Amino acid sequence: MKQEWLPEAVPPNETAAAHGGSEITATECRECGAQVHGLNGRYACGLCGWVNHWSQGSTALPRAEDDPDYPHH
Structure with missing residues (x-):
């Protein structure tokens, strides 16, 4: 019997x-x-x-400096 995947309910x-x-x-x-x-x-x-423009979103995007992989000198 094939099991159906269901998304996790919030x-x-x-x-x-x-x-x-x-x-x-x-x-x-x-x-x-x-x-x-x-x-x-x-x-x-x-x-x-x-694709809509990134500035049309409803929240602020993170800064590059917030990325854990950002090269801090």
């Missing part, structure tokens, strides 16, 4: 902040009209390749 009382401040959002692709999902308002369409 309890409804937990907020996006409890998960690192990330929220899955959805919109319509501005090029082809497909429904696309993204993280914090940043989208990329897998059908036509449309």
Whole structure:
């Protein structure tokens, strides 16, 4: 018998902040009209390749200096 994989359910009382401040959002692709999902308002369409500008997201992006691999001199 093949076992079906189901995604892990997040309890409804937990907020996006409890998960690192990330929220899955959805919109319509501005090029082809497909429904696309993204993280914090940043989208990329897998059908036509449309990507919205990084500044249109709903949260600030981390700085390069915040990356643990950033070369600190």
